[in-house]
Amino acid sequence: MSSSDQSLLVSSHGARQSTNGCPRSPRAMVIDRAWRALGPGVEPLSGPGGAPLTRTVKLILLPLVVRPTLRPALGADLLGPAEASWLDALVREAGERLRATAQWFTLLKKVRRALDIATGNPQDLYFQRCFELATEHGAPGDDAERLAQGVLLEVVEQAGGRTVEALKDYLCHQGRHARVGRELIAAWAHRDLDLTTEMDSVVSLAAEVLDECGDPDAIDKGPAAFTSMVDGEFGGVFGRVLWAVPSGVWGGNDLPSHLSLTAHPMPPRPEVGRAASTAELPAPLDRTLFERLFVVLRASTWREDLPTVPDLVQREVGRSCSPLGLRDESLRVAALLGARLAVGLDPLGSGHTALGQTAAHRTINHRWRRESSVLKARRMTTAADPDGGALATIAMDLQRPWVAYMRRLWVRLHGRDVREAPLHDLASAWAVLDGVVRSVMMDHRARVRAALRALATAPAHAAEARSA
Amino acid sequence: MMEVDIIRTGYGTIQVAGASARRGPCFTRAVLDVAGGLLTWPRVDDEMGLPVAEIDDVHDAQQWLSALYGERVSIACATVDREGLRVPAEETTLARDAARLAFGHWAARWWPASYMDQIPALDADLLGAELAALAYQCQQLFDPYNDGVTELIEEHQAGIDRLMHWHGGASASAARSIETVLRLIDDAADNMGLDTPPLRRLRSAIHRSFQPCSDLSGALNTPSARYGDYALAAAGPPAATSRVIARGTGINDWPRYPPGLVDAAEDAISWVARAVGARRQIEISAVAGAAAAWAVPLVAEVRVDGGAPSRVPLARRDDVWAGLADLAMPPTGQAPIEVTVLLPGFDPGPGGGDSPDDDPNNDDPNDGDPHSDGPNKRDLSGDSDNGDSDNGGPDDSAPDDGGRADRDAIRALTRRRLSGADDGAVRPFLAEIAASQNG
DSSP, X not given: OOHHHHHHHHTTSOSSBOTTSOBOEEHHXXXXXXXXXXXXXXXXXXXXXXXXOHHIIIIIIIIIIIOTTTOGGGOSSEEOHHHHHHHHHHHHHTHHHHHHHHHHHHHHHHHHHHTTOOOSOHHHHHHHHHHHHHHHHOSOOTTHHHHHHHHHHHHHHTTTTOSHHHHHHHHHSHHHHHHHHHHHHHHHHTOOOOOOSXXXXXXXXXXXXXXXXXXXXXXXXXXXXXXHHHHTTHHHHHHHHHHHOOBOTTSSSOXXXXXXXXXXXXXXXXXXXXXXXXXXXXXXXGOOHHHHXXXXXXXXXXXXXXXXXXXXXXXXXXXXXXXXXXXXXXXXXXXXXXXXXHTTOOTTOOSOOXXXXXXXXXXXXXXXXXXXXXXXXXXOOOOOOTTOHHHHHHHHHTTSHHHHHHHHHHHHHHHHHHTTOOOOSHHHHHHHHHHHHHHHHHHHHXXXXXXXXXXXXXXXXXXXXXXX | XXXXXXXXXXXXXXXXXXXXXXXXXXXGOEEEEETTEEEEESSOOSSOOOOEEEESOHHHHHHHHHHHHOHHHHHHHHHOOTTOEEEEEOOOHHHHHHHHHHHHHHHHHHOOOBTTTTBOOOOHHHHHHHHHHHHHHTGGGSOTTSOSHHHHHHHTHHHXXXXXHHHXXXXXXXXXXXXXXXXXXXXXXXXXXOOXXXXXXXXXXXXXXXXXXXXXXXTSOOHHHHOOOOOTTOSSOOOTTEEEEEEEEOBOOGGGSOTTSBOOSTTOXXXXXXXXXXXXXXXXXXXXXXXXXXXXXXXXXXXETTOOOEEEEOEEETTEEEEEEEOOOOTTSOOOEEEEEEOTTTOOSGGGGOOGXXXXXXXXXXXXXXXXXXXXXXXXXXXXXXXXXXXXXXXXXXXXXXXXXXXXXXXXXXXXXXXXXXXXXXXXXXXXXXXXHHO
C-alpha cells in the first residue's frame, strides 16, 4: 500500500488512529530512533545532531535495509506498532553491517584523497559501494586499502567511455560524421507527417488531465485519462502539429505552437554538429545531434544507464527526427501536458494567461506567488524597469515564463528518453512537470544572484561614464 | 508547549501555523526552503518561535516534520483534511537551530548596518561560514541535493581563514564557538568531497588541534576604518548666487535597493532645494552603506506636491551617493517634497510592493476566484513609473510612517543583540561578536 493510500484511509478516522485503532508513528521518527539506538560506530553516516544523514536514509537505510519495495507495509509515512517494531528490528539486525559500512566510508574518503580524486560527492558515489563491501567483507581488514582502491578506480571508470570526449572523438571521424549526416537527412525526409487528429480536442483533453493534478489526493484517481492520451498518441499529434502549424494552437493569440522550443517558425532538420558551448545552447529543437547528447553526457548522474556512444548516436538520429525530438509516447504526452501548463503560467500574478487555468495552474501559480514573496524576504527582487539593465531583463523573462519552462522540461524529458525511462502514470508525469517549475524558479534565483553580484563588483569608471 | 493549526489548503498544500506574530513587511520576515516546502518566521524578533510551514509534498516533508514540530504534528500532517486539526507542537532542538539559521540568512540581507546609527556591518564571510556550519547542523531539514551547504562553503571560504586567524586570540567562549563552526565545516566538506586551499588549511589546523595563530586584528574589515569625512549635504559647494528654499530628509525604504548600498539610518537620505536665479534645483545625498560598490546606477525618486515621481541619477563620491537636478516647483515656491532612493530593475515599489495582506495564503481558491484577490498584485513586477496609487496613495508615506516603526523595531533588535546584554533565543553569531568588538 502506498503512503498516499494509507493517509486516505485514515483521514476520516482522526489523527492518531489507524484503521484498526492502534497508535501510529512517523516512519522518519522510527528510523531516527532505531539509528540512535545503534550507538557508537555509525558517526560517519550521521549528521552533527546524531540523526542519520539524509543521504544515509535515502541511499542506504531505505533501499538496502528497510527495502519497502519488497515490504510494502514499510513504505508508508506512518507505521502501526507492528510495522514500527519490524523496521526497528531490521535496522538493529543490520547494526554490525552499518558500522562496517561507516568504517569503509571513512577509509574510502581517505584513499580517495590519497589518489587525488576530487570529482563528485563521496556519499553519492560510495555509500552503496560501502554497504556492499561491508556485506561481503565485514569491517575493513588487512586487505582493506587494496579493496578500497579497487572500488574507487572502478567508480572512476564506470563512465565506461560514455563521456563528452568519447562523443567528440566518435563524431570527429570524417566518414562517420558524413554518414550520420546522410542518415539524418533520410530520417527527416521519411517523417510521418500525417495529421488526422484535431489539435483543439487534444489541447482540451490536456486541460482535463491537468485538472486532476495539483492535489495529491485527486491525482491518484485520474490515471485513466493519462493512459488514454498515451494510447491515443496525442503527444505525437502535438509533435506533428509543430511541423505543420506555426501558431494558433494556443487560442487566438500570437503564441507560437512550439512555445519557443525553436527559434524558427517550425523545427528545422537537426544537424550533426561537432562542438557545443555550455553557455549558449540554442533552443532545444534547434540543437545539433552533438548538442543534444552533450547535455545528456554532461549530467553524469545516469551515466551507467546509458547506451554506449555509437549506440547513443545511432538512436539519436531516429529520436531527433521524431515528433518533439522524443521517441517515447509517454514522454511526448508529458511534453504536451507541460505545454498546456506553460501557457497558463502566471509568475507575476497578472491574472491574464493565454488559455484558462486548471487545478494544476492554480497550484503552480500559487507557489510562484509564494516564491515572489520569498524573493522579497530575501531581498532579491527584479522589476521590468526600462532603466533596469540586467535585472530588468531577468524580470522581463518572467513575462514569457513558457520559454524557460519548455526548455527545462524538454531537456528533462529528452534525458529520460535517452536512458529509456518512460513515465508510467499521471503521478510520475506530474512530479516531472512540477519539478521543472522548481528548477525554473531556482534558475531565476541564480540569475538574480549573479546580476546583483555583478553590480556590486562593476568597476568604478562605469559610474563616471554614466554621470558624464 | 504550543498548539499549531494544521490545514489542507485549496492549492494542494498543507499549512502548519501557530498563533505567532502578525506577518510583518518583507524586511522583517525570515524564510527557509526545506524539503517539500517552505518555513516562514513571520517577524524576526528575540524569540523567533515556531515557523509557519507550507508543505507542497508531505511525503518529502516527513523527513523533518517530527524532528521540527514533534511526532503529533507529523502524524496530523499525514492525516489532515480540509477540516483542519489542532495539535500541540514540541519545542525541539531542530526548531531552535532552524530559527537561528533563518535569522542568520535574514541578517545577511537586512542587517541595518549604519555608520550614523553606529550599528556596525557584519562580515559577510564570517556570517556565511557560520551559516554553512549551521545548515549542515540542520541537514535533516533539507533535500540532500539542495541543502545550500556546498554553495555557502564555496562562496564564503574567506571566512574560514578569518575564523582560524581569530581563534588564537579569541576569548574562551568565542574560541569554543569558532572551533565548533570550523569542525562542522570540515566535516561537511569531507562528506561532500569539497577540497580547496582554505579547506586544506582548515584540515591541517584541525589535525594540530588549532595551535594558536595571530589575533583577529587585520583579519576583519572594520567598517569604521573605511569612513572618511562626509557631510550630509556634501554634493559640492552651493553656487554663489543660490539660496536655500527648503531642505529635508528622505524616506529610507530598505526593500527598494540591494543590501549595503545605503546607510540604513532613518535620516541617511537628505535633500536641499535651492533657487538659482529663476531655476529651482534639488540636491540629494545618501550616505553610502558598507558595500564597496561604486558603479551601481542608484537613483533618487523625487516627488513634488504628490505629483508624478521623477528620477535623479546618483553617483558615488567617497561615502556619499549624490545627485543634482532641476526641479519643477509650483509658482508659490512652497510644496511638500518627498525623496527616496532606489535601484531601477530591483525596486519592487514602495515598502517592497508588499504588505501583510500580500500573504499568498490569504486567498484560498475555495473562497472564490483565486485571481480576483486584493489590490496589491504587483509582486515581482513593481513598475515604479506607474506611481503607487495601489499602495494607498502618496498621503500614506508621511516621513514618520512609511515603515519607520518596523525599521526602528529592527534597529532596536540589532542593538540589543550587539550589546550582548539581552539573552534572546537566537544565540549571537560570530559575525555579530566580531562586529561588536570592532564597531
